[in-house]
Amino acid sequence: MRNILVVLLVLISFTGISQELNCKVIVNAQQTGNENFPIFKTLEKQLTEFVNKTTWTNQKFATQERIDCSMFINVVEYSGESFKATLQVQSSRPVYGSSYSSPIYNFNDKDFNFRYLEFQNLIYNPSQYESNLVSVLAFHVYMVLGLDADSFAEKGGDPHFKQAQIITNYSQQSNSIGWKLEDGLQSRFVLIDNILSPTFKEFRSVIYSYHRNGMDIMSENAKQGKEEIVSALSTFKEMNSRRPNSFLLRTFFDAKADELEQIFSDGPNVNIASLKETLQRIAPMHSTKWNNIKF
Incomplete structure (x- = not known):
């Protein structure tokens, strides 16, 4: 039994x-x-x-x-x-x-x-x-x-x-x-x-780097996590120069825009000048949120 x-x-x-x-x-x-x-x-x-x-x-x-x-x-x-x-x-x-x-x-x-x-x-x-x-x-x-x-x-x-x-x-x-x-x-x-498609290979790399190297370490080192997110997003510039305003970029920022605004408006300071420039270039549809990043 x-x-x-x-x-x-x-x-x-x-x-x-x-x-x-x-x-x-x-x-x-x-x-x-x-x-x-x-x-x-x-x-x-x-x-x-x-x-x-x-x-x-x-x-x-x-x-x-x-x-x-x-x-x-x-x-x-x-x-x-x-x-x-x-x-x-x-x-x-x-x-x-x-x-x-x-x-x-x-x-x-x-x-x-x-x-x-x-x-x-x-x-x-x-x-x-x-x-x-x-x-x-x-x-x-x-x-x-x-x-x-x-x-x-x-x-x-x-x-x-x-x-x-x-x-x-x-x-x-x-x-x-x-x-x-x-x-x-x-x-x-x-x-x-x-x-x-290899044309958009950076998209999946950013998905990994943004979360594993950025978000997942923020509880232990918030500043390093934010810097890793900035670094990950910067790789989108090459993809965007190859295919401007791509559908994949829009889907990414439809999910992430609010989160990014929140992350970079609080916590330890990082250099956001280059980040805001990158975001305005690759995701202008969310420019209002990027303008709110002033921390």
């Missing part, structure tokens, strides 16, 4: 560490005028279970290691099984030696149209198209996983980004918007293509 209990405890422990995400999914249907329809609550519940209970990798995550993220789905039109929506995906990663979580992914997917029948099974197949609903969510899950892994190890996100690219490739058959080059400069296709 005791041996059976031990086996059960082992199985339970493995079950408890097989899930990678701690994701809050919200479905907002206010714009449809039918936000109280049960189908929207059912959709929210099913998507929450789908994202959090699907096994996305072969890695083991302890409960405290799960990646915090959120998906806000704003349904703007609804007719039968057809939904027209936008999707805001955000994720963060913990900072060593603190209770602070650093934002790492903030993406507004404006072309999220899908079909959904209440209570339908949501199944993810890593090598086969199932539906645009599943593909879009899976794509962003792997973006979250990839960026998180990159922030802890150089090129740590490779397997996740490659899976996001596989999803992109097989989802092109659906003719849904966002999976092809011709779908615009801020599509899923462009995002993963740029992430994996």
Whole structure:
């Protein structure tokens, strides 16, 4: 009997560490005028279970290691099984030696149209198209996983980004918007293509250096951490000179602008003149925040 209990405890422990995400999914249907329809609550519940209970990798995550993220789905039109929506995906990663979580992914997917029948099974197949609903969510899950892994190890996100690219490739058959080059400069296709392109190689290097060499040492040496962040961001200048105002730079600063304003407006002094010049050059869309850095 005791041996059976031990086996059960082992199985339970493995079950408890097989899930990678701690994701809050919200479905907002206010714009449809039918936000109280049960189908929207059912959709929210099913998507929450789908994202959090699907096994996305072969890695083991302890409960405290799960990646915090959120998906806000704003349904703007609804007719039968057809939904027209936008999707805001955000994720963060913990900072060593603190209770602070650093934002790492903030993406507004404006072309999220899908079909959904209440209570339908949501199944993810890593090598086969199932539906645009599943593909879009899976794509962003792997973006979250990839960026998180990159922030802890150089090129740590490779397997996740490659899976996001596989999803992109097989989802092109659906003719849904966002999976092809011709779908615009801020599509899923462009995002993963740029992430994996040598043209934007500095992006992933900055993700690693900013977090591991900068944020993660600030609890022990705040000044050195800030200096490392300045050094990491300076490498963006070369990427920006190669491809000015790139989509990847916009996605990075959409996630990091508020954090940077806060970091460099408090704590030990570092030379911010060169930092502000760099930020104004590579991320002018956040110039108001950079002007607020006066510490």
